[in-house]
Amino acid sequence: MFGSLSLLSLQQYWWFLVSLIGALFVFITFVQGGQTLLHIVAKDEHQRNMLVASLGRKWELSFTALVLFGGALFAAFPLFYAVSFGGAYYVWMAILFCFIIQAVSYEYRVKPNNFLGKRTYETFLYINGSVGIILIGIALGSLFTGGNFVRDTMNFSAWTLPSYGLEAALHPFNVAFGLTLFFLARVQAELYFINNINDEDILINTKHQLVKDALLFLGFFVAVIVMLLVMSGFEYTTNGDVSIVTFKFLKNFLATPVLIVTFLSGTLLVVYAIVNTLFKQSRQGVFLSGLGTILVVTSLLCLLGFNATPIYPSLSHLASSLSIENSSSSHYTLTAMSYVSLGVPFVLGYIYFVWRAMDKTKITSAEIEADSHHY
Template identity: 60%
Template sequence: MDITLLDLEIYWWLLVSIIGALFVFMTFVQGGQTLLYTLAKTEDERDLLVNSLGRKWELTFTALVMFGGALFAAFPLFYAVSFGGAYFVWMAILFCFIIQAVAYEYRKKPDNFYGQRFYEILLYINGTLGIFLIGVALATLFSGGNFLVNDMNLSMWTKQSYGLEALLNPFNLAFGFMLVFLARVQGALYFLNSLDAPEIISRIQSVTKKNFIIFLVLFLYVLATILFSDGYVYDTTTKVVSTMPVKFLHTFLELPLLLVLLLAGITTLLYGVYIALFKNSHKAIFFTGAGTVITVTIMIFILGIHNSVYYPSLADMQSSLTIENSSGSYYTLSVMSVVSLLVPIVLGYIVVVWRSMDKTKLTIDEIKSDSHHY
């Protein structure tokens, strides 16, 4: 069977969706960073939390780089339009992740000029502002951006706020805060799984419950807005973009397998929170993590299929981006597809390393005995 360019575009959009979903799951590191003064009451307890997260923080950054790299390689026009136009938002995100690396590196350095608390504030900024801005950026895939693309595929941003205007959209704000509170829930459940510290564990249930309620309200608003708002579609022959009432609801009804997967993802996430709150299960993070990956994968994937526009232009509807008008060439996508077959090996390696690091639960005594801790 011959593989068409559209087949490759769909394949790569699916990969981008999966990598993006894995990144959203990995933000439990950022969520945990926002809980340092909520779950920990002493310096020893904060050291324990920071070092537990310190074992994983690079994975979040790696997933973010992979997400951006996959978009750049497979859909270069999107990379040019978004990263080149809405650069105030993307530079702010980059700054938030740079200070995270600095904080882990210097928090416990001898003769720390700024003090330990300063670097813990940097970790908090990374976990709140950084994740919030990423959520806003992802939300614009649904709500759109103020850009123009000409016949030569040269783009320009039409607002001098260069992406910051997205903060005026209630949907974008809700999406950003939703990811922040999801990360906080996941962070709390990660601590539940990885720590041997009864005092901290006893505080996790209350923190999880409060943050999950806020997340759930925001999630229902975001999901309802996506399902019942107008969407953008393009004609496969003329490539003309137009609006369509309740576009994504139609997509799910016409592709029921995606609806089943979405409901399975949401159910798995809810089950993970349930067993954490009512069964005191230390394995809840694996269910909420799996549910997050499935749900986010489907929500991103529907943007690129079924004649959907995945990045609407608010300045000129016909400048909107689709997987067809923004992708690389057949040769580029086919060569990269061969390389992408190595992805399962990389993921398998991460799983093995993860299990090795978390074979035994981390304790305060172990941190104290390690002279090179974060």
């Protein structure tokens, strides 16, 4: 089946899968969003323990999804992985550090004789949920705005600025993208708490905070989309020449109507989930919002990779820009990986059933008091 596909078709198939995995990761960052709410939604230590216990059931999913995203990029587009993760070194190391302290915090927060104290590890969790997610948003934003690298004919690359990727934090679009992800993570965390925790005080506090974070998210989201539609992008030709094109991403949307449909559908699902939770007392908003997030993020990432659009433009040397065609693995490798990818639905099914099993009983105050091994 996959062996009969052309190399370009396999490259497009794998960019779609990478985009989908990236979208799944963005959804699961509700864990990080929830970590920034521990001292906002919770009013005492007991309520904080309930929030951490709720997030503790899912925190490994976000770490796993990030590793899976990086692994898929490495396997399918190794040159992209090498240039981005090797060149924008400081950004990715900062992100990795933020996720390391997350893992340490869940492990040691309530350990006996914890000399750092709970508050220190809760600060680590906040750093992971704020700095870590904003930096990831900035890194994803740079796929649209470009990076400062050069690449020679032997595919050896070098970063041209000593800041090694940190300069991306100075671009307004990248910053807005990062803040959009940050407030989206908080909104989805609030929807998750409403679904997962059975406590009236937490429910009331969470809904109050949801109003604020939803407005901030929608504001930054609209700003990102407006900037995206009016900004210039990059386009490559069959002989490898790269040029700047005005309204590139608007043209990509218009050239691919299915992306317009999925993007608008996803946006409406997220908005409906928020409205339904606030005004109709629904407690299932996290699932609608999650589906909407996956549709929106997949649509945005698919604006890259298709319609002759580089997946990582070079601001230092246009010809060095990376596309799905010049940065992918071989036809044989992509074919073999494609057969392996047929097992993804089974993995998703497993996650679904495990999620249901873990959430069959909502977290209550009595459960936390009875459990001496909570996070």
